Amino acid sequence: MEVSVIIPTYKRPHMLARAIASVLNQTWQDFEILVIDDNDPASSHRHETEEFMQQYANEEKVKYIKRSQNGGGCAARNTGITNAKGNYIAFLDDDDEFKSDNLEKQLNNIKKNNLDVSVCESITIDEKGAVVSQKKYRDFSEYNSVFKYHVVKMLVGTQTFMIRKSWLEKVNGFSEVPTGHEYVLMDKLIMQGATVGVVLEPLVILHVHSEERITGSAKKIAGEKNIFRLKKRHFSKLTFSQRQLVRYRYYSILFETYAKLGRWGPFLYYLILAILVRPLFMLQRLVTRISKGM
Numbered sequence: 001m002e003v004s005v006i007i008p009t010y011k012r013p014h015m016l017a018r019a020i021a022s023v024l025n026q027t028w029q030d031f032e033i034l035v036i037d038d039n040d041p042a043s044s045h046r047h048e049t050e051e052f053m054q055q056y057a058n059e060e061k062v063k064y065i066k067r068s069q070n071g072g073g074c075a076a077r078n079t080g081i082t083n084a085k086g087n088y089i090a091f092l093d094d095d096d097e098f099k100s101d102n103l104e105k106q107l108n109n110i111k112k113n114n115l116d117v118s119v120c121e122s123i124t125i126d127e128k129g130a131v132v133s134q135k136k137y138r139d140f141s142e143y144n145s146v147f148k149y150h151v152v153k154m155l156v157g158t159q160t161f162m163i164r165k166s167w168l169e170k171v172n173g174f175s176e177v178p179t180g181h182e183y184v185l186m187d188k189l190i191m192q193g194a195t196v197g198v199v200l201e202p203l204v205i206l207h208v209h210s211e212e213r214i215t216g217s218a219k220k221i222a223g224e225k226n227i228f229r230l231k232k233r234h235f236s237k238l239t240f241s242q243r244q245l246v247r248y249r250y251y252s253i254l255f256e257t258y259a260k261l262g263r264w265g266p267f268l269y270y271l272i273l274a275i276l277v278r279p280l281f282m283l284q285r286l287v288t289r290i291s292k293g294m
Contacts, residue, residue, distance in 0.1 A: 002030040006080030009094040010038045011045045013052040022097035028104035037066045038076040074174040090162045102203040106162040116194040118162045119155045120203040137198040146196045158182045159204045179223035248277045
């Protein structure tokens with residue numbers, strides 16, 4: 001078995017069909033799909049997911065694994081890693097999808113360049129199909145250190161990773177942290193010597209949903225604060241300008257998020273910090289927004 005694709009699922013079996021279909025339709029066909037049901041066994045969501053998964057009972061590529069209790073995304077992915085038979089492991093969330101050549105191009109990147117980890121670009125779309133954002137790595141080669149790139153720019157998200165199973169076992173899989181699990185995983189891999197390369201092409205489509213936007217904002221604040229705390233541990237290894245970029249990204253995300261929540265006190269606090277870190281850039285950003293508004 002070449003590749004194992006791990007799909008954790010929780011409370012949304014209605015979205016699983018798209019995710020599973022996107023893997024079954026891959027141009028590279030030597031794979032297995034591990035659907036990890038992280039719903040509480042006594043919940044209606046477990047029952048609904050069991051009913052939904054019956055349609056794949058005769059699909060030999062799809063394996064359905066039910067956890068004995070809800071443990072969260074990290075625990076579900078680690079369950080998948082333990083049960084995976086593939087030499088390489090890819091991850092997909094139950095509401096997202098792979099482009100049809102994802103596995104082929106990621107696997108080719110690893111084998112051609114003798115890598116331990118491959119990361120691809122991604123696009124995020126809303127419910128209407130409009131592109132909300134894109135994650136690109138066009139400046140990846142400008143950094144002489146994958147470690148520094150990850151601290152400053154971040155290699156994310158989990159759905160864009162393909163990793164040798166032996167390396168996931170070496171670092172004991174995902175750490176049980178409240179947020180920032182994907183950052184911590186990549187940090188562990190890089191620090192222990194795993195070789196990492198990128199595919200300069202979006203091979204994953206991430207979906208955002210209207211019901212997630214309000215609750216997601218509070219979670220985003222907690223997540224960003226945790227990641228910033230983790231990054232500060234490595235500040236001594238970064239240049240001054242790189243540290244400022246990390247600070248600016250953190251302050252910028254927080255003041256924008258607080259603005260969406262209407263929390264003007266912390267919004268103003270982080271806005272001022274962003275201006276102090278990159279005054280000219282913030283001025284240009286303000287002018288651009290004003291001009292677009294006009």
